[in-house]
Amino acid sequence: MTDNSKGDAEPAPAVPRHVTLATALREAISRGDFSPGERLPPERDLAERFDASRTTVRLALSALKSQGLIGSGQGQGTYVRKARPIRVMAMDQDRRARRAANNAATFNAEIALQGGIGRQRITSVDCVFATEETARWLAVPEGTELLARRRVMLVDEEPYQLGDSYYVHEFVRETAIVREEPVEEGVLAILEQAIGGPIAYFVDELSFRMPTPEEATALRLDPGVCVVRVVRIAYDENDRPVEAFDQLMAGDKHVLVYNVPAG
Numbered sequence: 001m002t003d004n005s006k007g008d009a010e011p012a013p014a015v016p017r018h019v020t021l022a023t024a025l026r027e028a029i030s031r032g033d034f035s036p037g038e039r040l041p042p043e044r045d046l047a048e049r050f051d052a053s054r055t056t057v058r059l060a061l062s063a064l065k066s067q068g069l070i071g072s073g074q075g076q077g078t079y080v081r082k083a084r085p086i087r088v089m090a091m092d093q094d095r096r097a098r099r100a101a102n103n104a105a106t107f108n109a110e111i112a113l114q115g116g117i118g119r120q121r122i123t124s125v126d127c128v129f130a131t132e133e134t135a136r137w138l139a140v141p142e143g144t145e146l147l148a149r150r151r152v153m154l155v156d157e158e159p160y161q162l163g164d165s166y167y168v169h170e171f172v173r174e175t176a177i178v179r180e181e182p183v184e185e186g187v188l189a190i191l192e193q194a195i196g197g198p199i200a201y202f203v204d205e206l207s208f209r210m211p212t213p214e215e216a217t218a219l220r221l222d223p224g225v226c227v228v229r230v231v232r233i234a235y236d237e238n239d240r241p242v243e244a245f246d247q248l249m250a251g252d253k254h255v256l257v258y259n260v261p262a263g
Contacts, residue, residue, distance in 0.1 A: 017052060017056050018052075018056045018057075018059035018060045018063065019060075019063070021046075021050055021052055021056060021057065021060035022059075022060040022061075022063040022064055024050065025040075025046075025060060025061075025064060026064060026067075026069060029064075029069055029070075029080055034080045035080065036080050036081065036082040037079060037080060037082045038079060038080050039076070039077045039078065039079045040061075040070065040077070040078045040079065040080070042077070043057045043058065043061075061078060065222060065223060065224050066224040067224075068081060068222065068224070068225050068251070068252035069081060070222075071222035072222075081222065081252070082158075085252070085253055085254055085255050086110070086111065086114055086116070086155060086160065086253065086254060086255070087114065087254075087255045087257050088110070088249075088254055088255065088256050088257065089110065089257050089259065106186055106188060107120060107153055107161075108120070109186075111155055116155045116156050117155070117156055117157075118153070118154070118155055119153075119154045119157070119182075120151045120152070120153055120154070120163075120182050121151060121152045121154060122149070122150070122151045122180050122181060122182060123150045123151055123152060124148070124149075124150045124180070125147065125148070125149050125150070125177075125178060125179065125180045126147075126148050126150075127145055127146070127147060127148075127169060128145075128146050128147075128148045128166075129142075129143050129144065129145060129146065130142050130143060130144040130145075130146050130166075134146060134166050134244060137166065137231065137233055137241060137244035138166060138167075138168060138233075138241045138242075138244055139240070139241050140168060144168065145168075145169045145170075146166050146167060146168060146169055147166070147167045147168075147169045147172055147173075147177065147178060148164060148165070148166055149164070149165045149166075149167075149177060149187070150162075150163070150164045150165075151163050151164075152218065155253075158220070158253075159218060159219050159220055159250075160219070160249065160250055160253050160254070161219075161247055161248060161249050161250070162215065162218060162219065162247070162248040163245060163246070163247045163248070164245075164246045164247075165187065165243060165244070165245045165246075166243070166244040166245075166246070167191070167242070167243055168242075171191075171194055171195060171242065172190075172191070172194055174194075175190050175191075175193070175194050176190050177190055177191065177194075187243075188234070188243075191234070191242060191243060195236050195242050197236055197237055198236075198237065199234045199235070199236065199242070199243075200235050200236055200237045200239075201234075201235050202232050202233065202234055202235070203232070203233045203235070204230055204231070204232050204233075205230070205231040205232075205233075206228065206229070206230055206256075207228075207229045208226055208227075208228055208229070208251070209226060209227060209229065210226055210227070211225075211226070211227045211248075215227060215248060219248075219250045221250055221252075222252075225250065225251055225252050226251040227248050227249060227250060227251055228248070228249040228251055228254065228256070229246070229247070229248055229249075230245075230247045230249065230256075231244065231245070231246050231247070232244075232245045232247065233245075
């Protein structure tokens with residue numbers, strides 16, 4: 001019996017032209033042929049350079065936009081995005097030590113170690129009543145009075161995160177957390193003083209979705225860029241939730257790093 005399996009193998013399907021073009025442009029960006037913020041050549045020039053139709057060029061550019069590599073805007077043309085991803089140590093035993101060494105809020109300290117300037121712009125501090133969701137986070141009945149502290153987290157003045165923190169109001173009413181201004185030593189340090197002990201551990205809930213129009217505007221997101229929602233619950237030594245931090249991260253500006261002990 002003759003084995004014709006090799007001869008009968010179907011040829012690999014041809015790679016679509018726009019995929020090949022997108023790969024070539026992505027490699028050019030990676031090599032530094034186009035710098036962050038630099039405009040790409042017009043569609044007409046790209047079509048001539050790569051011997052492709054303008055429809056093919058548009059499809060290739062659309063693919064790169066969806067990957068967060070390029071952006072476009074009225075009067076700006078198509079350009080290489082400037083955003084540099086920051087590394088967020090989502091689980092790290094040394095966070096407290098780094099925060100203390102920098103004598104700064106955790107976010108600001110993390111950005112400083114990466115050569116950037118972190119800043120938080122407080123947008124509001126209000127008393128609110130616990131919804132079904134926030135009540136679950138903080139293990140309190142719905143309608144409990146909470147303090148909501150909302151802010152924008154910036155890196156080198158570029159918005160990277162939106163963050164809403166919730167606390168049971170009676171725990172923090174006499175602290176700097178209620179002020180509508182940044183807390184230089186960090187909210188967690190103040191919170192630990194308020195509860196009379198250290199934060200023992202955190203539990204994170206991660207989800208991924210597309211942003212609302214308002215979120216895309218606030219984070220200056222290009223079309224096609226998703227957001228990462230991280231709800232981090234802080235617990236004290238008695239397993240009591242003392243803070244719920246509802247954090248929305250620009251998907252193209254973050255690398256989440258988890259240091260998970262073995263065993």
